[in-house]
Amino acid sequence: MAVFTSRFAVLWFFARPHRRVLVFALVLGLIASSMELATPLVTKWVLDTLAVGGSISGPVAALFGLLVVGALIGWWQSVLLGTLAEDIVLGARRHLIARFLSAKVLSLLRKSPGDLVTRVTSDSVLMREAASSSLVGLVNGSVVLVGTLILMAVLDLVLFGVTLAAVAVVAVLFGALMPGIATAQEKAQAALADLGGGTEGTLRAIKTVKAAGAEDRQRDRLFADLDRARNHGVRAVRREAVAWTVSWTGIQAVIIVILALGAARVAAGEMAVSTLVAFLLYAFGLMGPIMELSQNMTALQAGIAAAARIREVDALPREAAGDAHAVDVGPGLALAAVEARYSADARLALAGVTIDVPERGHVALVGPSGAGKTSVMSTVLGFLEPEAGEVRRGGVSYSQLSPRQARAKLAYVEQETPVVPGTVRDNLLFVNPDASDQDVARVLGELGLDSLVAELPDGLDSVLTDTNVSGGQRQRIAIARALLAEPEILLMDEATAQVDGVTEAAIHEAIRRQAKRGAVLTIAHRLSTVVDADRIVVMDGGRVVAQGTHDELLDDSELYRELVAAFRLESAPLR
Numbered sequence: 059m060a061v062f063t064s065r066f067a068v069l070w071f072f073a074r075p076h077r078r079v080l081v082f083a084l085v086l087g088l089i090a091s092s093m094e095l096a097t098p099l100v101t102k103w104v105l106d107t108l109a110v111g112g113s114i115s116g117p118v119a120a121l122f123g124l125l126v127v128g129a130l131i132g133w134w135q136s137v138l139l140g141t142l143a144e145d146i147v148l149g150a151r152r153h154l155i156a157r158f159l160s161a162k163v164l165s166l167l168r169k170s171p172g173d174l175v176t177r178v179t180s181d182s183v184l185m186r187e188a189a190s191s192s193l194v195g196l197v198n199g200s201v202v203l204v205g206t207l208i209l210m211a212v213l214d215l216v217l218f219g220v221t222l223a224a225v226a227v228v229a230v231l232f233g234a235l236m237p238g239i240a241t242a243q244e245k246a247q248a249a250l251a252d253l254g255g256g257t258e259g260t261l262r263a264i265k266t267v268k269a270a271g272a273e274d275r276q277r278d279r280l281f282a283d284l285d286r287a288r289n290h291g292v293r294a295v296r297r298e299a300v301a302w303t304v305s306w307t308g309i310q311a312v313i314i315v316i317l318a319l320g321a322a323r324v325a326a327g328e329m330a331v332s333t334l335v336a337f338l339l340y341a342f343g344l345m346g347p348i349m350e351l352s353q354n355m356t357a358l359q360a361g362i363a364a365a366a367r368i369r370e371v372d373a374l375p376r377e378a379a380g381d382a383h384a385v386d387v388g389p390g391l392a393l394a395a396v397e398a399r400y401s402a403d404a405r406l407a408l409a410g411v412t413i414d415v416p417e418r419g420h421v422a423l424v425g426p427s428g429a430g431k432t433s434v435m436s437t438v439l440g441f442l443e444p445e446a447g448e449v450r451r452g453g454v455s456y457s458q459l460s461p462r463q464a465r466a467k468l469a470y471v472e473q474e475t476p477v478v479p480g481t482v483r484d485n486l487l488f489v490n491p492d493a494s495d496q497d498v499a500r501v502l503g504e505l506g507l508d509s510l511v512a513e514l515p516d517g518l519d520s521v522l523t524d525t526n527v528s529g530g531q532r533q534r535i536a537i538a539r540a541l542l543a544e545p546e547i548l549l550m551d552e553a554t555a556q557v558d559g560v561t562e563a564a565i566h567e568a569i570r571r572q573a574k575r576g577a578v579l580t581i582a583h584r585l586s587t588v589v590d591a592d593r594i595v596v597m598d599g600g601r602v603v604a605q606g607t608h609d610e611l612l613d614d615s616e617l618y619r620e621l622v623a624a625f626r627l628e629s630a631p632l633r
């Protein structure tokens with residue numbers, strides 16, 4: 059029970075803000091139910107009036123009145139609960155999306171995006187009925203059940219005893235089967251989440267999957283998740299079928315018993331016919347609240363499981379909210395003896411890194427794979443938090459700044475996913491929605507993108523897809539976006555993949571120009587980028603092992619000479 063209460067609390071979290079509407083819908087439901095409950099008594103009134111030869115117009119009018127008012131109230135309640143259900147889903151989805159966007163980046167990236175998406179799309183739907191109609195239905199069903207039983211007891215105690223025994227059997231049955239149904243549903247949902255994650259990953263890597271001829275293997279893996287969902291679903295359905303069949307048959311049987319026993323009592327003169335009719339009407343009606351209770355119990359179980367999965371997202375650590383307004387931190391960026399690691403038991407990814415990025419100029423990070431270049435970028439962006447040392451902007455420590463303030467006037471060009479979903483214009487104005495048309499045109503020109511935009515069918519309003527722009531063009535669009543933000547510091551993780559000559563030249567020209575206006579920090583993967591840099595920082599094993607200009611480092615650093623040799627090999631023209 060305690061488990062159920064705490065699980066129920068998870069669901070209540072989403073229903074709580076709407077408790078007034080819930081209570082109102084419940085009151086409406088109770089009024090409608092009490093009308094239903096009154097109907098057999100009014101029927102008895104009709105029969106009793108007939109027996110004494112009176113006019114039945116009064117009681118029949120009353121029956122009609124009950125019907126019409128009951129229908130209106132039922133309609134009102136449906137509309138109310140339907141709207142409420144949508145509002146609850148809306149609230150849960152907002153909660154999730156806001157939570158994703160406020161979570162710490164690295165913890166979010168550890169989760170499978172497909173799994174997270176399933177929580178927004180399908181778990182929220184499962185929770186919809188549970189947090190609205192089911193809650194009301196459970197209270198309403200219980201009240202109607204108890205009310206029916208009380209009225210039956212008032213009508214005839216002997217027949218009531220028989221009915222009570224049947225209802226008790228049904229209740230025990232449901233009590234025994236429900237937990238198993240809930241577990242099976244929970245497992246089915248978990249399998250679906252795995253499927254979401256797997257499908258998303260497979261589609262994302264579809265080229266690799268095809269190239270590796272791994273379609274069948276991948277399909278079998280996803281099918282296994284599907285089978286798991288199906289099997290757990292079937293298990294739930296089977297248990298539900300047992301519960302239904304037994305309770306339905308039980309109630310039918312009890313009606314037959316009531317009929318036989320009642321007829322005998324009427325024949326013996328112990329009971330009026332009208333009482334038997336009214337009693338039978340209640341017995342027929344008994345299935346209503348029992349169905350309502352069990353259906354809502356099932357929906358509630360599914361809803362609670364879904365709500366629990368939605369609430370799991372709350373375990374993602376949040377970024378400090380802090381102030382979103384930019385503060386004047388002044389130019390320049392510095393890492394001072396920064397030590398950082400990705401998890402408590404991992405080794406240091408940065409082991410005392412000190413780098414000074416001046417107000418203007420281009421600083422390039424180079425080093426072998428795993429040296430810590432991306433980790434430097436992640437600390438500057440506030441994704442990876444130092445456990446010792448500090449990052450400063452314009453002399454102000456990040457510990458004094460909210461993550462948003464620390465990222466103000468920073469622009470970042472990612473290596474792998476440089477564009478955001480949407481049109482070319484959406485991408486360009488992503489950081490600085492107020493950029494003027496002239497600025498857009500200028501930046502497009504600087505990056506050699508003007509002809510591309512002119513060729514696209516809808517110009518700037520063309521949606522960016524994998525097929526209408528090349529990898530190099532995506533890179534350039536990402537850089538154009540960064541430049542339109544007029545950043546104080548431009549961070550760029552250069553693409554490792556070969557880019558065409560036009561792109562390479564355009565990128566370097568953009569870096570050169572930006573380095574005159576502000577600071578540029580790149581992770582360099584190309585010789586031309588390092589040769590251009592004002593200062594090169596050589597990293598290895600999470601440390602800075604050498605710094606200087608290209609010429610200085612060629613003299614001083616063995617590692618740098620090796621890296622340059624490797625760059626030369628990579629950028630050597632094919633013959």
Ligand SMILES: Nc1ncnc2c1ncn2[C@@H]1O[C@H](COP(=O)(O)OP(=O)(O)OP(=O)(O)O)[C@@H](O)[C@H]1O
Nearest residue numbers: 400401404407425426427428429430431432433434
């Ligand atoms: N998200 C992560 N979770 C755990 N460890 C990580 C993560 N990212 C990097 N590391 C570890 O941190 C260390 C530094 O990696 P980092 O990515 O900063 O190197 P890099 O110089 O950027 O390498 P590359 O050129 O291959 O991208 C490595 O030992 C790496 O295994």
